[in-house]
Amino acid sequence: MSVLYALTWRFLHLLLGAQRALLAWLRLWHWRVWRAAGALLLPPDLAHQERGPRLDCRLLRREARCRCVQYLRQRCDCTLLPQQRSRERAQLHKLPVHIGLLIGEEQESFPDVASLVLWCMALGISYVSVYDPQGIFKQNSSRLMDEVLRLQKEECSKFPLEYANGGADGADKAFRHLPVLKVLSPEDGKPNIVKAAQNFCQLVADRQKTPADLDVDAFDHLLRSGQNFPDPDLILKFGSINSTLGFLPWHIRLSEIISLPSHVNIQYEDFFFALRCYAGAEQRLGK
């Protein structure tokens, strides 16, 4: 009997795997069709045309076509004009202050993460952190930074970006309200808590503090060690694995965790959809 159960179990998981693969394939296919349609139907110069006020009624039809062009164009390469961004921003009645990008996949793509970072900045999100459980992005953080700067140049974006890793003047940057990027690895999670605990214990050993001096707020203060980085409001988790994989255990207390299937070839619409989900969520804070 147990052999039969085991066989059924394997079959069930095979089905599940097939279903996931099919969904992933459909998602990719969906974009490919849009891309192909965009390339076929429209001459590229039309797409960059800005929509101004139209006076002639006869042009209405052309305008409709233009709108379609822009829509397709957006879907093709996802370059959005600043005014479109501010319009979209108005659609989101709540924006995260700090967004955490959790890359839980085997494969990592620096250009895609860079464009995610830029989208966040363009929407006015002040703090972005990038995390992966193997610390690959942290090891290659300069490469990520180069990629972000390159993309930024391409988009002629007006959003200056600061890099927070290693800089002691994090508080100063926050004060000036510039968007800040931080690259994190598992070392910033539990080992960081342990380090703060060691420091406190050392103070107790030196008779500068007593155990009773420590409460949640005091420890929170110790953990921040001068950096004025707020807790993440939203974690965008990429990959099929349903886990936070050691991402800042102390700080994710109230973070909404939203999953996206993959960050490779991520489209702006997917990202925007996740932000819309976040805007719809209500926090009761224990009440």
Next chain:
Amino acid sequence: MSWIRDKELSLIERLCANILKAGPVPKHVAFIMDGNRRYAKKCHVERQEGHSQGFEKLAETLRWCLNLGICEVTVYAFSIENFKRSKEEVDGLMELARQKFTRLLEEKDKLEKHEVCIRVIGDLSLLPLDIQKLIAQAVLETKAYSKCFLNVCFAYTSRHEMSNAVREMAWGVQEGLIEPRDVSESLLDQCLYTSNSPDPDLLIRTSGEVRLSDFLLWQTSHACLVFQSVLWPEYTFWNLCEAVLRYQYNYSAIQKSRELYSRERSRLQNDTDQAWVQKNMCQVDHSDEEENTQVFQRLMLQCRIEREQRTLNFLRALKMKREGFLQLLCTN
């Protein structure tokens, strides 16, 4: 309403349970039982009724977990943040707890039959004294059982737990039991309220919320998280099966990341030991290369043994302190 139901599963449910049991089954599942109040609103009943129905669902879920071979369950019953709710609701919840723990003490035979060990996790001192006493009694009476475990998080938040663990370690340093450099991840693990249980493999949150709300943040850092949109009083056996299925789908990836992390953890511990040994090596400098390595290895070993000895003594003292607190509550 009893804590564990005797109702058996139907044939089809048993069949599915057996199929799921052919794969890896989580040993420890944590629940955030969210949605009692929304359920009450939906069904136009009193809030308190929603909470009681939520408790009944817990009794049912524990039975299902036993059927599926899950031997440890942790539930988030009351958060420290929940004290912010209206006085009426907090009083109602305390009354519910009072009733249920009294009931628990009445059905000792049932607990004995299933060998259920009950642990209450959280800062008990924030609760009314009579509830503290009831809890202490229930915990002490079932502590010898070891077949299944039910951990009830009451007056709990994870940040509070972590700060408390650091405070305990600082106490150890103050008493001279450990040194600041002995503070490590595994020591912090063992100073948490949950020190006696393994980390949860699966965390289930109902009612469609997608955050952890200060629940087992440290322990679930490599657990499978499953968010389900059903309200807790409407939870069914099939919802539980779906969660287990998702856990199984994630099993190998999570296991891999856990292993990766545990390697990283032992590397960090080794680094700390090495730093200490190197500091001590400076005082005794040998010119001979071979002798140097020998001294280094000897010191490393000595460092590790001494650290383990200190940690062991400290943990024993901590355990005695915690049990003493419960026993004092019972005798008074």
